[in-house]
């Protein structure tokens with residue numbers, strides 16, 4: 040008897056790959072695409088911000104307001120290093136994670152790791168962030184408090200995302216599901 044695969048069956052990850060890291064500015068879809076990707080592969084999904092919050096027992100906005108951004112960045116580097124030791128992991132970075140050269144080094148020296156940059160233009164990103172900030176599970180983003188500074192950071196970070204990426208996917212016109220299909224195809228094509 041021939042058994043047909045169900046539409047929910049797991050897709051094998053490209054051989055030798057142990058981690059897929061998603062990078063990009065706030066609103067690029069790292070969490071939504073990462074959740075879908077991990078489910079498809081049967082891997083664990085980790086969101087760097089949520090992991091920091093669990094470890095600290097307080098939210099990212101509270102860490103920013105009580106301890107300052109430099110402290111948040113230290114925690115971010117520590118938690119990133121420990122997560123990169125895991126296997127079969129899809130990891131969504133924070134939008135600012137690649138600003139630190141130490142984080143970039145950790146990421147680019149991590150073996151068997153694909154780094155996917157989810158790009159989009161600034162207007163699209165800002166629009167998505169505004170929608171998310173009014174959603175029932177609202178995402179609070181202290182770095183967006185000053186839109187002019189946020190835009191400067193976007194321009195500063197773009198070449199850094201490009202530098203660390205092994206793959207780039209322009210998500211401007213893509214749903215998370217469509218971005219997932221493009222990523223899976225890219226990973227299997229270049230594996």
Ligand code: S3P
Pocket residue numbers: 063064065066069088099132133134135136179180181182
């Ligand atoms: C930040 C992005 C956030 C979070 C923190 C700082 C940034 O992550 O790490 O608020 O500097 O861009 P997301 O990109 O997941 O929103």
